[in-house]
Amino acid sequence: IRIAVLISGNGSNLQAILDACQAGEINGEVVAVVSNKADVYGLTRAEEAGVPALVVAPQAGESREDYDARLDAELSQLNVDLVVLAGFMRILSEGFVNRFAGRMLNIHPSLLPKYTGLNTHQRALDAGDEEHGCSVHFVTPELDGGPVILQAKVPVFEGDDADDLAERVHTQEHRIYPLVVKWFAQGRLTMTDGKALFNGEVL
Numbered sequence: 001i002r003i004a005v006l007i008s009g010n011g012s013n014l015q016a017i018l019d020a021c022q023a024g025e026i027n028g029e030v031v032a033v034v035s036n037k038a039d040v041y042g043l044t045r046a047e048e049a050g051v052p053a054l055v056v057a058p059q060a061g062e063s064r065e066d067y068d069a070r071l072d073a074e075l076s077q078l079n080v081d082l083v084v085l086a087g088f089m090r091i092l093s094e095g096f097v098n099r100f101a102g103r104m105l106n107i108h109p110s111l112l113p114k115y116t117g118l119n120t121h122q123r124a125l126d127a128g129d130e131e132h133g134c135s136v137h138f139v140t141p142e143l144d145g146g147p148v149i150l151q152a153k154v155p156v157f158e159g160d161d162a163d164d165l166a167e168r169v170h171t172q173e174h175r176i177y178p179l180v181v182k183w184f185a186q187g188r189l190t191m192t193d194g195k196a197l198f199n200g201e202v203l
């Protein structure tokens with residue numbers, strides 16, 4: 001399958017997916033890495049992997065719909081089967097999301113439905129949670145609200161700060177995201193009626 005990965009930053013999840021494709025774990029190819037920001041390290045990772053890297057930067061005064069239409073045009077031209085959001089820090093319009101329904105994944109650094117949005121690690125600490133983690137889900141128009149495919153848990157230790165937790169969660173992200181992309185490439189993952197299915201069974 002043809003995969004586009006959308007990023008805004010460091011791209012460590014992108015790297016995990018590139019590595020899994022390279023190793024033959026994922027039966028697919030990252031055909032483009034798209035960033036909404038120039039000069040982020042994820043773009044360098046793409047170049048080093050020999051993958052086309054492009055920046056689609058928002059223009060002054062541009063509406064969300066117009067930006068998303070430009071993004072859509074790029075992805076359509078590439079004949080993308082799967083859109084992987086990997087630290088892409090923009091909210092996508094309903095039209096865009098619906099166009100890629102069942103073909104767009106996101107990873108979120110919390111045990112959804114807990115802590116949608118930002119600052120998840122600090123929020124887990126503030127709540128006194130004993131466990132935290134990350135979730136891979138299909139993207140629906142509701143922010144971080146689509147059906148969950150796979151989660152990984154990590155313990156919260158006394159004295160942890162948000163950076164400690166982020167690092168522990170990242171290690172798990174790099175394990176579960178390539179795995180879910182692998183399943184998708186095998187045709188085992190679908191979204192029907194807002195539910196995620198694995199081999200046809202509701203998750």
Ligand code: GRF
Nearest residue numbers: 010011012013087107108109
């Ligand atoms: C990850 O923590 C992911 O869960 C969140 O953004 C971060 C991206 O990290 N959506 P990276 O750019 O993949 O290193």
